Amino acid sequence: MHLCEVVRTRPVTPMVQRVTLGGCGLAGFPAVGADAFAYLLLPPAGRSELTIGLDFDWAHVRSMAKDERPRGAYYSVRHHRPEELEIDLDVVVHDDGIAAGWAAAAAPGDKAALWGPRVLFRPPADAAWTLLVADNTAVPAMLSILDHRPVDHRVVAVAEVADDAEVRDVRPGPCVDLRWARRDRGERAADVVRALRLPPGPGYAWGGGEHAWVQELDALVADVHGIDAERRSLTSYWRRNQPTGLR
Ligand SMILES: Cc1cc2nc3c(=O)[nH]c(=O)nc-3n(C[C@H](O)[C@H](O)[C@H](O)COP(=O)(O)OP(=O)(O)OC[C@H]3O[C@@H](n4cnc5c(N)ncnc54)[C@H](O)[C@@H]3O)c2cc1C
Numbered sequence: 001m002h003l004c005e006v007v008r009t010r011p012v013t014p015m016v017q018r019v020t021l022g023g024c025g026l027a028g029f030p031a032v033g034a035d036a037f038a039y040l041l042l043p044p045a046g047r048s049e050l051t052i053g054l055d056f057d058w059a060h061v062r063s064m065a066k067d068e069r070p071r072g073a074y075y076s077v078r079h080h081r082p083e084e085l086e087i088d089l090d091v092v093v094h095d096d097g098i099a100a101g102w103a104a105a106a107a108p109g110d111k112a113a114l115w116g117p118r119v120l121f122r123p124p125a126d127a128a129w130t131l132l133v134a135d136n137t138a139v140p141a142m143l144s145i146l147d148h149r150p151v152d153h154r155v156v157a158v159a160e161v162a163d164d165a166e167v168r169d170v171r172p173g174p175c176v177d178l179r180w181a182r183r184d185r186g187e188r189a190a191d192v193v194r195a196l197r198l199p200p201g202p203g204y205a206w207g208g209g210e211h212a213w214v215q216e217l218d219a220l221v222a223d224v225h226g227i228d229a230e231r232r233s234l235t236s237y238w239r240r241n242q243p244t245g246l247r
Contacts (some may be wrong), residue, residue, distance in 0.1 A: 001056045002029050002038075004087075007109040009103070012090055014167045015136060017103045018078070018083035019089045021112060030117065033150035035141040035206070036077040038116030040089065041070040041162040041246075050111050050215060056074050061246070070113075073099035073245030074237070076141035087114070090140040098247045120233050121145055121206050127231070128201035129154040133189055133217050136161050137237045138208030139168065145206065146172050154199050158210070189213075193220050203227060207234035 003025035012018045043050050044067055050200040051068045052061070061069055079088040091103035102110075121141075123130060132155060139159050149155060155176045161167060163184040172178045181187035205221045207214060218234040221227050238244055 001052075001054050002026050002114045003050070003054065003127060004112055004114060006106045006108055006112065007086060008108055009106050013168070015092055015094075015162065015166055017091050017093050017106075019091055019103050019106050020086055021089065021114070022084070022086040024085065024114040025113070026082075027108075028079065028089060029082070029087065029114070031080060031082070032117050033119035033121060034145040035119055035120070035121040036080070036117040036144070037074050037141065038077065038114040039072055039114070040075050041072040041113040041115055042061055043111060044069060044071060045098075046108065048111065050113055056115065065098060069246065071098045071102070071246050073097075075099070076138070076144065078140040078144055084086065092136050096243075097245070098243075099245050120208075120235050122233065123167075123204040124202070126202050127204040129156070129203045131155075131193075131196075131198060131205040131221065131225075131227075132157040133193060133205070133207035133221075133234065134159045135189075135209030135213055135237070136166055137210075139152070141208055142209065143168065143170060146170075146176060146178075149176075151175065156196060156198060156202075158189045158192045158196075160187075160213075188218055190220055193217060194224055196225070198225055204234045205234065208237045211236040211239040 004021040004023040007020045007022040009019050075089040078090045093104045132142045137151045157178045160181040167180045181189045205227050214234050
């Protein structure tokens with residue numbers, strides 16, 4: 001558990017707000033891997049101070065009175081600068097989101113905490129290439145995976161976003177085939193993935209996004225490209241019309 005506070009914020013795209021967290025509590029935040037994610041814990045509604053401390057545990061949270069309970073959600077570590085004790089989270093701002101609403105209004109000095117980190121990106125040692133699929137919520141993790149990859153490792157990355165304004169200005173480097181599907185043009189990640197010719201040899205598929213979207217892509221990766229379960233890690237990041245964050 002790492003207590004921290006907002007250092008600064010800035011928009012990355014019209015839908016994505018970068019929140020930079022910092023402070024002494026981030027000393028010792030471990031570098032666990034490419035798609036590191038942590039639970040962002042926030043003060044209860046209408047409060048500015050956290051109601052949890054370094055002894056935080058989930059069983060205790062469940063027994064807390066509702067107006068004392070922290071709020072929050074999982075977020076990926078887009079950048080970790082251990083020498084500055086800073087972490088960037090890229091938060092998709094959407095309607096009715098507690099964590100998203102907090103990020104949209106966050107100001108320097110606002111209190112927060114990070115529980116974690118953990119990883120889901122665990123390619124087998126013999127993976128000759130990697131397929132990445134992401135909706136806007138998993139683009140931060142996808143770009144972090146690209147930042148961490150060996151320069152000669154082949155990657156096919158497919159991101160589905162709302163429109164041109166959500167496409168990130170990144171230069172992924174050699175050996176990476178990065179494709180953006182823009183929904184306002186009728187483009188879908190599923191169609192791109194279905195039509196892919198993947199490199200030869202054993203691979204690994206990673207992905208994140210909305211629950212039903214991820215399920216469709218997981219089935220495609222398995223059925224069309226024949227990637228076995230132990231070589232796939234596609235995770236539901238959120239569910240349409242269903243809160244998953246602590247509220
Ligand atoms: C491993 C992991 C890593 C993640 N990394 C990131 C990340 O880096 N950036 C990021 O933005 N999200 C990320 N997420 C997703 C994020 O945790 C969820 O979107 C979460 O629901 C946001 O919490 P909230 O309090 O804003 O909304 P909630 O209270 O959970 O939901 C409120 C309502 O908003 C809807 N909703 C939730 N998320 C979205 C969305 N993105 N777009 C539209 N409607 C939505 C829900 O269906 C619900 O109806 C990650 C999730 C996981 C599991």
